[in-house]
Amino acid sequence: MSKTILVTGGSRGIGRAVAILCGKRGWRVAITYVSNDAAARETVAAIEAAGGRGLAIKADAAKLDDVAMAFDATEKAFGAVDGFVNNAGIATQVSKLADKDPQEIARLVEINVLGALYGAREAARRMSRSRGGKGGVIVNMSSAAARLGMPGEGVDYAASKGSMDTLTYGLSKELAPEGVRVNAVRPGMIATDIHAAMGAPDRAERLGKTVPIGREGTADEVAEGVVWLLSDAASYVAGAVLDVTGGR
Numbered sequence: 185m186s187k188t189i190l191v192t193g194g195s196r197g198i199g200r201a202v203a204i205l206c207g208k209r210g211w212r213v214a215i216t217y218v219s220n221d222a223a224a225r226e227t228v229a230a231i232e233a234a235g236g237r238g239l240a241i242k243a244d245a246a247k248l249d250d251v252a253m254a255f256d257a258t259e260k261a262f263g264a265v266d267g268f269v270n271n272a273g274i275a276t277q278v279s280k281l282a283d284k285d286p287q288e289i290a291r292l293v294e295i296n297v298l299g300a301l302y303g304a305r306e307a308a309r310r311m312s313r314s315r316g317g318k319g320g321v322i323v324n325m326s327s328a329a330a331r332l333g334m335p336g337e338g339v340d341y342a343a344s345k346g347s348m349d350t351l352t353y354g355l356s357k358e359l360a361p362e363g364v365r366v367n368a369v370r371p372g373m374i375a376t377d378i379h380a381a382m383g384a385p386d387r388a389e390r391l392g393k394t395v396p397i398g399r400e401g402t403a404d405e406v407a408e409g410v411v412w413l414l415s416d417a418a419s420y421v422a423g424a425v426l427d428v429t430g431g432r
């Protein structure tokens with residue numbers, strides 16, 4: 185069955201890979217992004233080249249009005265959202281917590297915690313059957329950091345992802361009776377731009393060697409798990425947190 189999917193932070197990295205894989209299934213895919221217009225355009229072209237329909241929406245996940253606007257624009261172009269991928273996220277510069285910049289921590293919490301809650305809230309309002317919705321699926325993008333803690337590098341980031349797991353456990357129970365399945369994916373060390381943004385461009389390759397599988401993962405490998413959770417093949421899966429970590 186064809187679906188309408190909204191992926192936050194879909195212009196680059198894991199969100200982009202999810203969007204393109206949804207496109208391969210022939211689904212309609214809206215992506216949000218915050219600043220990189222060129223990357224967003226390229227992702228839409230890749231979704232369409234893969235066989236789907238694509239739409240890019242500039243919307244800051246941390247702004248409530250932008251979140252509502254992104255759902256409105258998606259519904260207008262493609263119909264009601266069947267799958268919401270709560271993916272937009274950032275990390276702070278690698279350091280111990282005592283040395284972190286408080287402003288960076290504030291922005292992290294705004295996007296990774298507040299933004300994720302805004303996104304999940306909006307999806308719940310629109311998908312819940314008791315509110316006139318037709319059900320759906322939410323996939324929250326957590327991280328292995330939620331259970332590893334990232335000591336010395338990013339305990340602030342790890343704590344923000346711990347909130348994704350907890351959100352998933354609670355909301356999955358709240359929304360299952362509403363026809364909405366809520367799950368999470370916990371990627372491990374994945375080669376994307378996020379490591380350079382943390383000031384450690386070689387991080388995924390370097391730490392990938394310590395992963396039981398012996399290497400870092402790819403965004404495409406994470407996307408496989410996300411798209412499975414979005415699909416009807418996962419119709420009895422709710423409240424699950426899927427590790428895509430190479431055994432880490």
Ligand code: NAP
Pocket residue numbers: 192193194195196197198199216217218219220221223224243244245246271272273274295325326327328370371372373374375376377378379381
């Ligand atoms: P990335 O390559 O840095 O891409 C980040 C994406 O999020 C971009 O599309 C960016 O848009 C968008 N974005 C950033 N801030 C946003 C905001 N306020 N509103 C809307 N979109 C925003 O990151 P990634 O590695 O793919 O990470 C994606 C998710 O996976 C994050 O939640 C991250 O925490 C999680 N994760 C990543 C890893 C890893 O190793 N890579 C591991 C575990 C979990 P622009 O292009 O406009 O900047």
